[in-house]
Amino acid sequence: SAVISQKPSRDICQRGTSLTIQCQVDSQVTMMFWYRQQPGQSLTLIATANQGSEATYESGFVIDKFPISRPNLTFSTLTVSNMSPEDSSIYLCSVLGTSGGSSYEQYFGPGTRLTVT
């Protein structure tokens, strides 16, 4: 399994500012993803972070609001731009692993708890 770390673990930010969240994996992985979990809700996929190319965003999420970088196979960043209180959520990094054979597991980082005031 992959070990994933995220920085910061939590932050309190003022509206209108931006926060960059870092995700580090202990091994090279092909697929990395970013999820958002709003208070009391399930996880929502934001985007797939592609190494060497632009991220692929899900419906309802745009690059200007959530720019993503993926400079190599072990690291990615998610920026939450021009924040508003509605962006208060847990942001989770995830990677696709292999269990051998034809099926793949997905591993999640501990999350970054963001509060926007």
Next chain:
Amino acid sequence: DAKTTQPPSMDCAEGRAANLPCNHSTISGNEYVYWYRQIHSQGPQYIIHGLKNNETNEMASLIITEDRKSSTLILPHATLRDTAVYYCIVRPGRGNQFYFGTGTSLTVIP
């Protein structure tokens, strides 16, 4: 798109088996059933997955019906630390990202 249906909440007595159902009536032939759980404020944790055969590991057992339209996750001896939200997800084995539904909030009662 979440393609599973789970009860929103369940209770289970400590030490008893917890049986968590999941309906996935539109599952395709190449889609696996995955189970994850999320303990409060932590990232989701992988539990088990299967295609058509029943599976067992150190954490749980997964029972998939013969028509594959539903499954049950079994925690054989639930402890207080098993209190969490449990997510059932269907996805092709070589598919990419997971799409999460609303899950089942399991509360283990002393």
